[in-house]
Amino acid sequence: MPAHGVTETAWLRFLRAHAAITRELSSRLEALHELTLSDFDVLVQLYYAEGRRMRRIDIARSVLLTASGITRLLDGLESCGLVAKERCEGDARVTYAVLTEAGVKKIEEARESHNADIEELFGSRFSLEEREQLTELLGRLPLAHTAEACSA
Amino acid sequence: MPAHGVTETAWLRFLRAHAAITRELSSRLEALHELTLSDFDVLVQLYYAEGRRMRRIDIARSVLLTASGITRLLDGLESCGLVAKERCEGDARVTYAVLTEAGVKKIEEARESHNADIEELFGSRFSLEEREQLTELLGRLPLAHTAEACSA
DNA sequence: GAGCTATACTTGATTACGCAAGCAACTATA
DNA sequence: TATAGTTGCTTGCGTAATCAAGTATAGCTC
DSSP: OOSOOHHHHHHHHHHHHHHHHHHHHHHHHHHHHOOOHHHHHHHHHHHHSGGGEEEHHHHHHHHTOOHHHHHHHHHHHHHTTSEEEEEOTTOTTOEEEEEOHHHHHHHHHHHHHHHHHHHHHTGGGSOHHHHHHHHHHHTTSTTTTTTSOSOO | OOSOOHHHHHHHHHHHHHHHHHHHHHHHHHHHHOOOHHHHHHHHHHHHSGGGEEEHHHHHHHHTOOHHHHHHHHHHHHHTTSEEEEEOTTOTTOEEEEEOHHHHHHHHHHHHHHHHHHHHHTGGGSOHHHHHHHHHHHTTSTTTTTTSSSOO
16 A cells, blocks of 8 residues: 555554454464453463552553453453452452462463464564564553553 | 563563554544544545455455454445445455545545544654664564555 | 355354443542 | 542443354356
């Protein structure tokens, strides 16, 4: 398609690549572990959180879903026994989501194949230097590091 | 969040940036022009197609939606009068989607603000050289250029 | 031709979200 | 201590997308 500026082309590639890669990642994750990409995402956040638990609102912010999205997503993970609720003393409004033993196991299993998939579909396209470059460039985009550096 | 390799970090930034940017773009596009990001995407494809018309299946492939997704998306655009159906002589299975006059006008209007938004949220983060670099890097990802080079 | 497979498209059911509204609990101000 | 505002969470409803299944046409092979 002609008549596009550099920015438009870059953006279109970004869009298409996202669609293609997430489709493929989702379907593999679904097939192997019965998890959504978002499920996985949330589990990983919890996995790295202090005490393996987080306030629901903080999960929402770090994975960029709305509060209601998180409520329903956690409903699912809770009924699978991967995550449990926990009251917060000191503030009765908040309920924590805690990773259960099963949840820890699940995420450790799933991570392996999923990381391999990410490597295959995404990382392997670049040299180490290019990966760093890309990371830096992507890091300038809005909200690109919401999930990083939650803890230290 | 520690304990991530370069690839994982890059991927997460990619994911988050996509979520953040598309959310913002969508809501602006919706507010100003009553169009979905996908609607816009399809209209642009048609705009640049020969005769401003395409087979539905080709639209699907270039914007990375399924055939059924396209059927329903076009239902919407047709009932707004932005797109019309056209039979294909020579193959009765296919129906073309053609951009109407109103559709052309719509896309020309919408493009202006939308491109400005893309520039603001995406392009402006990078120098010209970096944009080219990024374009090249993104181009290596799966299906990143489905929408390009349909025609010429 | 008669049948087979492949292709283009549509339709029904389901799903994963978002938004708006509501409730309950915390905080600040008077 | 009342009152107002904010925050965390859930629920109802709408919507954009998917998959699976169905229909109709094309084209190939015998």
